[in-house]
Amino acid sequence: MKALAGGYARARDVAHALDLLAEADGMGRVLAGGQSLIAAMNMRLSTGDMLVDISRIEALRGVTTEGDSLRIGALTRHAEIGTDPLVARHAPLLVQAVHHIAHAAIRNRGTIGGSLAHADPAAEFPACVLALGGTMHLQGPDGARSVAADDFFVDIFETAIAPGEILTAITLPLAEAGERHVLIETARRSGDYALAGLCLVKRAAGHRLSAFSVGPRPVLAVAAMSRLDAGDHAGAVQALRDELDPPSDTQASAAYRRHLAGVLLPRALHQLEGETA
Ligand SMILES: Cc1cc2nc3c(=O)[nH]c(=O)nc-3n(C[C@H](O)[C@H](O)[C@H](O)COP(=O)(O)OP(=O)(O)OC[C@H]3O[C@@H](n4cnc5c(N)ncnc54)[C@H](O)[C@@H]3O)c2cc1C
CATH class of the missing domain: 3.30.465.10 (Uridine Diphospho-n-acetylenolpyruvylglucosamine Reductase; domain 3)
Incomplete structure (x- = not known):
């Protein structure tokens, strides 16, 4: 299937793009790399839109x-x-x-x-x-x-x-001196979207932990962050699992995603600590 033909205009600069969006009267769609939008249009999940191409700005x-x-x-x-x-x-x-x-x-x-x-x-x-x-x-x-x-x-x-x-x-x-970052995920195949994933940041002020593919939007795991700051790694795993409400779909059940997030956290901590050595 191919996208339904809609309008297309290439914006010269940001002001021109804003004008084009205003003229489209609610039907304008920003086109950047097209890697998600064009795929959605080809599947007719998005049709009849006026594409405002910003890719040359x-x-x-x-x-x-x-x-x-x-x-x-x-x-x-x-x-x-x-x-x-x-x-x-x-x-x-x-x-x-x-x-x-x-x-x-x-x-x-x-x-x-x-x-x-x-x-x-x-x-x-x-x-x-x-x-x-x-x-x-x-x-x-x-x-x-x-x-x-x-x-x-x-x-x-x-x-x-x-x-x-x-x-x-x-x-x-800007990352401060000694700040450390780890991104860890599990996907069925390399390059697939993750079944679950974590971003872990360690700063002088404490840990920052977010989770993805475990709910309708990325989650800042604040309860787990405070357990990590207290040095309670087991408590952080439990807190993380408690604060996630993942979906079940054709890729994985909610229970599996929650379990996986808890498995990934100790691995992320291990990587983080490995970097200090
Ligand atoms: C097969 C496949 C596998 C993929 N796997 C992954 C993956 O594993 N992980 C991952 O993170 N992503 C993945 N992606 C998505 C990919 O990263 C896309 O490039 C990205 O999600 C969209 O970027 P884009 O520039 O192509 O945006 P577009 O497709 O051009 O636009 C996407 C949406 O954002 C809007 N938009 C774009 N730019 C702006 C802007 N500046 N201001 C306002 N609105 C804007 C558009 O209107 C549209 O609604 C995958 C895509 C495909 C096709």
Whole structure:
């Protein structure tokens, strides 16, 4: 099956993209790498949309540091994140994530902004920005605004992006000296979406732990984080399992996903401790 023909326009810059979205009167869809949107259109899960192609807007691409933040343009591709020296130094969790995302062809076209805006609960980047305490920067008809990762992921495939808005960039705190990151997941085959996965960050102030593919959106596991801060690893495993409410589907049962998350946490801690040696 192929996508139903809708309208298409290529935006020159962000202002032009916002105008095109406004003119589309609610039918506009931002097109970035197309790796999720075009697949959905081909399956007729999304039809009749006016595609506003932002993929050539250079201002939305690239990685920089700004004060104590790492700024990643929304159009930065997965493959670029995987090889960027600033990302490797200041947010190595994202580099780990790239190795788990799909296959080379998808990583060469898919963008971090597209992944975050799509908000697949099994995707790696949303859980990474939650664990890292990131901020999403949006531009819309009423100007710019920023949304903390904690408030950005609303439900399955639903975010705080309002109609007519574009995600322009993501900022993350620069990793402090000695900060350590681990992303761990289990998937049926390499490149498949995870059955369950965890992002674990250790900072001087304490642990940050997020889980993905265990509910309608990534989960910040606050009870498990406080048990980890107290040095109670067994308690953290139990707390993590208690605070997850995963779905059952054709891939795995809820009970299996909850169990798996608890199995992955000690492995993540082992990796984290291995890095200190
Ligand atoms: C076979 C396959 C396997 C995959 N496996 C994985 C995996 O294991 N892990 C994983 O994380 N992902 C996986 N993906 C998804 C992939 O990472 C996509 O690239 C990503 O989810 C979407 O990025 P994109 O740039 O292609 O966005 P698009 O497909 O262009 O857009 C996706 C959605 O986000 C919106 N959007 C895009 N950019 C913006 C923006 N800047 N502002 C506002 N809205 C925007 C679009 O309107 C659309 O609704 C897989 C995809 C495929 C096809």
